[in-house]
Amino acid sequence: MVLLSLVAALVIEQLRPLRRGNPVNAAYGRFTDRLAGQLNTGEPRDGAIAWAIAVVPAALAAGGIYLLLDNINAILAWVWNVAVLYVVLGFRQFSHYGTGIMRALKDGDADRARALLGEWTGQPADEFTVREVARVSIEQGLLAAHRHVFGVLVWFVVFGVAGAVFYRAAGRVADAWGQRRDEEFGAFGDFAARAFRWIEWVPARLTALSFAIVGDFEDAVYCWRTQAGQWPDRTQGIILASAAGALGVKLGDPVHRHGTLEFRPELGVMEEADADYLESAVGLAWRAIVMWMLLIALATVASWF
Numbered sequence: 001m002v003l004l005s006l007v008a009a010l011v012i013e014q015l016r017p018l019r020r021g022n023p024v025n026a027a028y029g030r031f032t033d034r035l036a037g038q039l040n041t042g043e044p045r046d047g048a049i050a051w052a053i054a055v056v057p058a059a060l061a062a063g064g065i066y067l068l069l070d071n072i073n074a075i076l077a078w079v080w081n082v083a084v085l086y087v088v089l090g091f092r093q094f095s096h097y098g099t100g101i102m103r104a105l106k107d108g109d110a111d112r113a114r115a116l117l118g119e120w121t122g123q124p125a126d127e128f129t130v131r132e133v134a135r136v137s138i139e140q141g142l143l144a145a146h147r148h149v150f151g152v153l154v155w156f157v158v159f160g161v162a163g164a165v166f167y168r169a170a171g172r173v174a175d176a177w178g179q180r181r182d183e184e185f186g187a188f189g190d191f192a193a194r195a196f197r198w199i200e201w202v203p204a205r206l207t208a209l210s211f212a213i214v215g216d217f218e219d220a221v222y223c224w225r226t227q228a229g230q231w232p233d234r235t236q237g238i239i240l241a242s243a244a245g246a247l248g249v250k251l252g253d254p255v256h257r258h259g260t261l262e263f264r265p266e267l268g269v270m271e272e273a274d275a276d277y278l279e280s281a282v283g284l285a286w287r288a289i290v291m292w293m294l295l296i297a298l299a300t301v302a303s304w305f
Contacts, residue, residue: 001078002157003296009085010289017092024087028058028169029131042186047177051192055169063162084161088168089152091285094120094144098278103138105130105275113137121170127256134273135251136279142243143209143236145285147171150210151203153292167203170196207288208242214287215246219269227252230265237267241280244268247278247284 018024032054039050062084070077097120104113113133118125121140125133151171155163170192177185178193212220223245224238231237231252244251244267252267271277 001074001083003293003300005078005085006080006089006153006293006296008082009089011084012082013092015094016173017090018087019096020093022087022093025172028172029176032173036177036188040185040188042188044169044187044190047188048191049194051170051173051177054173055166058169059162059166062165063160066161077153085152085156085164087135088164089156090148091145093148094141095282098137098141101133102275102278105134105278117282122260124257127259129256131272131274132253132255134254134275134278135253138243138247138249138273138278139240139251141278141281142240142285144268146204146207146239149202149263149285149289150207154203154206157296167199169270170199200235204238208238210288211239211243211246211284214291215243215284216248217246219248221245223268227265227267231267237265241267243284245283247277247280249280 035050035054039053040048044273048133066077066080069080097116100116101113101120104110104116110130110133113130114125114128117128117133117137117140121136122173125136126138132199151167152164155167159166173192174189174196176192177189178196180189208220208224212224220242223241228234228237231240240251247268248270250268250270250272252264254261256262
């Protein structure tokens with residue numbers, strides 16, 4: 001059922017993609033904003049309580065409904081799996097940005113590419129050079145593929161639909177609360193950020209390993225070992241360094257922002273990023289997906305015997 005659920009969800013998502021601002025995500029965002037507004041006293045303890053309220057019930061509800069339906073009919077349980085995965089899993093929730101940027105770069109429309117990248121990341125990109133747009137777009141796409149696909153996949157395979165919901169809910173809360181450093185918000189988001197680092201520990205390394213296997217393994221491992229720790233967020237550094245080595249492209253490096261050169265460590269080797277490497281990054285992610293599907297299929301067949 002795991003393999004069939006994943007395949008069905010990915011196929012449906014390709015045919016009828018959900019956008020990032022779909023009603024389910026929007027409703028959950030409003031819920032977490034309201035929760036933070038009501039419980040935030042600037043203390044980590046209150047952040048932990050709010051995190052538990054925002055994340056745990058959603059995961060338990062998803063798992064409980066699955067068990068209830070499974071007792072009634074296995075097909076109903078499978079349909080529930082597919083429906084939930086359709087919401088939390090998939091490339092198409094973010095891939096339209098990457099596709100638009102790639103087309104704009106190939107057409108020589110750098111301003112359009114900068115505008116799309118700024119909308120995607122929520123950070124100004126109007127001062128970026130064409131190389132910088134390509135580099136940051138590849139980074140953003142790889143991280144999004146991990147969060148929307150590989151991380152969800154790992155937690156779903158191990159813990160079922162409850163695990164998939166738990167992972168995505170924890171990630172949403174970490175993004176909403178854990179990244180804030182303004183004085184008014186206080187330390188409320190510290191627990192969300194810390195919890196998600198632990199939740200990400202295994203999936204991030206499996207994603208990096210997947211990129212290494214389906215790309216240039218030697219360079220991927222070299223970059224992982226020597227460069228990942230230099231990135232401000234080590235979890236992201238592991239994924240990006242491995243992918244950069246697997247692709248044979250340079251990522252990281254300083255970018256032009258706010259009238260100055262913003263320092264970022266170098267990741268990867270060899271070639272400068274461009275629109276073609278953006279397309280190659282998409283291919284790398286899809287090869288890793290196919291590899292995981294084959295492994296799950298082999299494990300399913302082996303369990304039958």
